[in-house]
Amino acid sequence: MTALLVLATTANATAVAKEGQSLFRKAAPVADLQADAPLRFLPNVDDDSGRCAGPLAQLVKTGFAPDEPAKCHDAADTVVNGPEDAADLTPLRVAAWPQAPDDATATVTVAGNARLMRDGAQFAGTLTAAELRAGVELGIEGLDVARAPGTGGAAFTLTVASGGETATNTLTGEVAPVLFPDARQAPQTLYARRAPTEKEVRARIDEAKSVWARIRREMKTKPAEVLKGLPSLKRYRQDPEGLKRFAEQEIEAAGDGERAWQRFARAYKKTLQKAAPVRDFEGAVFAQDAFETGIAATPRGSIRVSVLAPGVQSPRLTGRLAAGAAWPYQELRGRDKGVVAGDYDATGDLEPTPPAPGAPLGKLLVGSDPGDAWSKFLAAQGQQPVVEIDTSALAVGHVDEIVAVIPTTTGKGWVLAVADPGGALKLVPKGERLERGVARGSRTMAPGLDALAARLKTELDADVVRFPVLFGPGDGGLYAATGNPVNGVAVGNRTFLAADPHGPERGGKDVFKAAIAHALKGRGVNLRWVDTLPFPHVRLGETHCYTNAVRDPGALRRWWEAAGA
Numbered sequence: 001m002t003a004l005l006v007l008a009t010t011a012n013a014t015a016v017a018k019e020g021q022s023l024f025r026k027a028a029p030v031a032d033l034q035a036d037a038p039l040r041f042l043p044n045v046d047d048d049s050g051r052c053a054g055p056l057a058q059l060v061k062t063g064f065a066p067d068e069p070a071k072c073h074d075a076a077d078t079v080v081n082g083p084e085d086a087a088d089l090t091p092l093r094v095a096a097w098p099q100a101p102d103d104a105t106a107t108v109t110v111a112g113n114a115r116l117m118r119d120g121a122q123f124a125g126t127l128t129a130a131e132l133r134a135g136v137e138l139g140i141e142g143l144d145v146a147r148a149p150g151t152g153g154a155a156f157t158l159t160v161a162s163g164g165e166t167a168t169n170t171l172t173g174e175v176a177p178v179l180f181p182d183a184r185q186a187p188q189t190l191y192a193r194r195a196p197t198e199k200e201v202r203a204r205i206d207e208a209k210s211v212w213a214r215i216r217r218e219m220k221t222k223p224a225e226v227l228k229g230l231p232s233l234k235r236y237r238q239d240p241e242g243l244k245r246f247a248e249q250e251i252e253a254a255g256d257g258e259r260a261w262q263r264f265a266r267a268y269k270k271t272l273q274k275a276a277p278v279r280d281f282e283g284a285v286f287a288q289d290a291f292e293t294g295i296a297a298t299p300r301g302s303i304r305v306s307v308l309a310p311g312v313q314s315p316r317l318t319g320r321l322a323a324g325a326a327w328p329y330q331e332l333r334g335r336d337k338g339v340v341a342g343d344y345d346a347t348g349d350l351e352p353t354p355p356a357p358g359a360p361l362g363k364l365l366v367g368s369d370p371g372d373a374w375s376k377f378l379a380a381q382g383q384q385p386v387v388e389i390d391t392s393a394l395a396v397g398h399v400d401e402i403v404a405v406i407p408t409t410t411g412k413g414w415v416l417a418v419a420d421p422g423g424a425l426k427l428v429p430k431g432e433r434l435e436r437g438v439a440r441g442s443r444t445m446a447p448g449l450d451a452l453a454a455r456l457k458t459e460l461d462a463d464v465v466r467f468p469v470l471f472g473p474g475d476g477g478l479y480a481a482t483g484n485p486v487n488g489v490a491v492g493n494r495t496f497l498a499a500d501p502h503g504p505e506r507g508g509k510d511v512f513k514a515a516i517a518h519a520l521k522g523r524g525v526n527l528r529w530v531d532t533l534p535f536p537h538v539r540l541g542e543t544h545c546y547t548n549a550v551r552d553p554g555a556l557r558r559w560w561e562a563a564g565a
Contacts, residue, residue, distance in 0.1 A: 032095035033108070033158045035140070039173030040298045040560075041090035041114060041154070043142040044075040045305065045338030048084035052333065060326045063318035069329045070308070070341035075143045078115070078122040084335055087301055089117055089139030090173075092156060094127065096135030104129040104162040108138065112154035113175050115141050132160075142175045145296065145305060145340050146380035147373075152177075176296040177381035178305045178340075179556045182352040182362050183405040183490040184414055187276045187549035190491060191287045194280035195265035201258040208254035212247035219243060260534040261285075271530065272547070275491035279331065283324035286541050287548035288400070288489075289346035291328055291339075295553040302557060304550070306332040307377070308341040332550075345371040348545055349391075349398040352384065353405055354414050356460040359385050360562045361555075363460065365399045367391035383563055387459065390448060395477035400544045402449060403456070404486050406465075407494045409524025416462040417519075418453040419486045422446030424468035427511045428504050438472040438481045445471045445478060465519040468503065468512045479540050483532050485516055487542035489549065495526040499542040502533055 047053075052072035059069060074085050094108065106127040110116050116123040117139040127136060146152030152175040159168040196204070215233075218226045223237055236243035272278045281287040293306040308328050317325050333339045351365040361383050366375075368390045378386050391397040402419040421442035428434060434442075457464045472481035480487070485498035503512025513529065520527055536546050555562050 032097075033156065033169075033171055034093045034095055035091065035156075035171060035173065036299065039090070039140075039171065040176050041140040041142045041173055042088050042298055042301060042303050043145040043175050043178075043296050043305065043338070043340075044085070044088050044303070045073040045144065045340060046088070046303050046336050047073055047081075047333050047338070048088070048335045049074075049081040050334065051081060052329070056326055056329055060322050063316050063322055064325075065316055066325055067341045069326060070339060073333070073338055075115075075141055080117055080120045080139075086120075086139070088303065088336075089141055090298065090300060092116065092138040092140050094132070094136040094138070094158065097132045100129045100132040101162050102129050104132055104160065106132055106158060106160045109157045109159070110140075110154055111157075113143050113146070113152050114154035114156075114173070115143060116156070117141050140173070144175070145178050146175055146377075146382075147342065148376035149380045149382075152380060176298050176302075177383050177559075178294045178296050178307065179361060179381060179383055179553075179559055180292060180294040180350070180352040180364065181551040181553050181556055182354050182414075183551075184354055184407045185551040185554045186492040187551050189550045190272045190276045190278045191281040191548040191550075192268060192272060192278065192546055193265060193285050193287055194282070195262045195269070196258055201255065201262060204258045205251065205255045208251045212251060216240070216243055216247060257535070257538065260538075261536075264532070264535040268530065268543075268546070271497065271528070272491065275493065275495060276549075281548065282327035285536065285539055286346075286348065286545040288348040288545050289398075291332065291548065292347035292350055293332070293548075293550045295556050297553070297557050297559060299558075299560070302336070302553075304337045304553075306337070306339050306550075307344060307347065308339055309344045309347045309374075342373055342377065343371070344374040344377065345369075346398065348400050349374075350378075351399050351403055351405060353416070353460055353462075354412070355562070356462070360564070361559055363387050365389055365403055365456075367397050367399050369397060383559060387456075389452060393445060393448070393478050395474045395479045396540050397477070398545075400487050401480065401484060402452070402486060404488055404496075404544070405490070406488075406496050406520070406525060407490055408520075409494060410522065411463050412461075414463075415465050415520075415523065416456055416460065417465050417467050417486050417488075418456065419445075419449055419469040419480075419484070420453075420466035421469055421471050422450060423466055423515070424470045424482070424503075424512065427468055427515060429506050429511070432504055434470070435472065435481075438470050441471040441473055441478045441481070467516050467519065468501070470503075474540070480537070480542070482512065483537055484542050485512075487544045489544045489547045491547075491549070493526065494524055495528060496520075497528050497530050497543045497547075499532040499537065500529040502531075 056069050074081050080086050107125050155170050155172045157170045227234055291306045291308045296303050296305050329339050349367045353362045356363050363385045365387050389399050404417040406415050408415055425442050453464050467486045469484050470481040471478040483499035483501040488496050488498035490496050501512040503510045530543050532542050
């Protein structure tokens with residue numbers, strides 16, 4: 001065989017060719033497999049042609065498993081879905097070999113997280129002598145994001161045969177990582193759960209009536225079974241009239257809660273509209289826990305990737321639940337936009353930071369129990385180190401309850417706010433007594449959060465500010481007993497929407513608000529207070545929980561330059 005086979009990236013083709021000549025004793029032409037260096041390809045999980053909208057609409061009608069809509073995207077078929085989809089392919093070229101003998105043949109195979117495309121369809125894998133002489137253009141299509149370390153790579157092997165001899169070599173590449181912008185980046189779109197309609201409010205009240213009517217009936221026929229699930233009703237076992245009054249109070253509270261939600265949502269949307277375009281979020285109450293949008297980019301293009309944390313794990317979703325579960329695919333999937341679903345923890349348990357020592361693209365702060373799949377996914381991206389924070393004492397357990405990145409005009413351009421229950425206790429005026437559980441819970445949280453503030457100051461090289469927050473006992477752990485301003489959201493133009501703490505007063509002024517304003521004084525932060533106590537504080541959430549932001553990726557569009565990759 002007189003052929004010389006070389007697989008190379010464009011940047012090092014010459015060097016590899018010279019090295020490759022040592023494989024053969026005769027000087028020979030070169031069959032060269034070339035691609036960008038280093039070889040990165042996009043996860044082609046968007047829907048450039050919009051073809052997934054029809055099947056999704058049908059799924060909503062018939063019902064579906066929670067992860068079923070995610071199966072439709074551009075890499076889910078073996079054709080190129082129009083010119084926009086073609087632009088998402090990374091070029092791979094078999095360079096022309098004009099001297100290829102007539103009996104020469106070649107194969108190009110791929111193993112791993114990619115396929116090869118040619119002329120609008122999946123490449124069959126074989127090349128003739130004539131094609132080798134002319135050269136062939138192929139396109140690399142990434143099949144998925146990296147779900148766990150070691151799952152994002154692909155190997156491309158060119159094998160040339162002629163005269164009874166073969167030569168083989170392999171070029172390897174990686175799917176582009178999904179990277180998450182920090183709160184300094186301006187939101188392109190803000191999302192918040194829409195206000196309940198009057199019909200939905202009445203339906204919630206009717207549902208509460210139905211539930212309590214059933215409980216009252218069952219307290220007569222099978223009280224032991226009821227009390228097993230609702231032991232707090234034990235006092236009413238022999239008091240049907242008392243149970244009736246209690247049920248009426250609960251039904252009224254359900255209606256009041258829906259009305260409070262309705263008022264908050266309407267007013268909050270007007271607040272958000274002053275900052276950026278706002279879209280109604282459908283599904284669960286807390287938009288922040290439903291998805292996190294990042295970017296996967298190469299020098300040739302990018303795709304926005306929204307990582308979806310399924311909030312409903314039912315085997316099959318129908319009716320209202322199906323419509324809510326379909327919303328992310330309708331809203332967040334399209335041209336150059338993809339949705340990735342998996343067994344991930346709520347995405348409110350993630351706070352990306354600005355660049356930090358050893359992390360030019362920032363770090364990812366996560367809680368102490370993010371879930372195995374979520375931890376593997378974040379680790380697989382490989383460019384934003386994960387920093388685990390102990391949130392085990394909290395009822396919800398998300399990092400947004402205790403830390404927040406706030407954009408500033410001073411210093412490094414941001415500060416890290418950390419909850420300060422110890423400082424909150426010191427601010428309570430003498431003679432004003434706290435509930436025993438709140439005082440105990442705040443003392444429990446204080447040492448760990450003091451240590452966390454010191455740790456992150458060093459680890460992130462951050463300017464740390466402390467916000468007073470009191471913590472009290474709840475189901476499953478501690479929660480913010482006051483409005484929690486740390487659990488706030490940056491909405492652009494250095495505006496930070498923080499929950500009004502409704503803290504203790506001295507001289508007619510809220511001492512918690514005064515302390516927070518003082519901590520941010522002179523930093524160029526537009527601090528805006530939002531009253532969350534009627535709602536969503538009662539659901540253990542604040543403005544950050546209630547809001548989601550698709551942010552400008554900023555430098556992440558060309559992450560390899562900052563990362564030196």
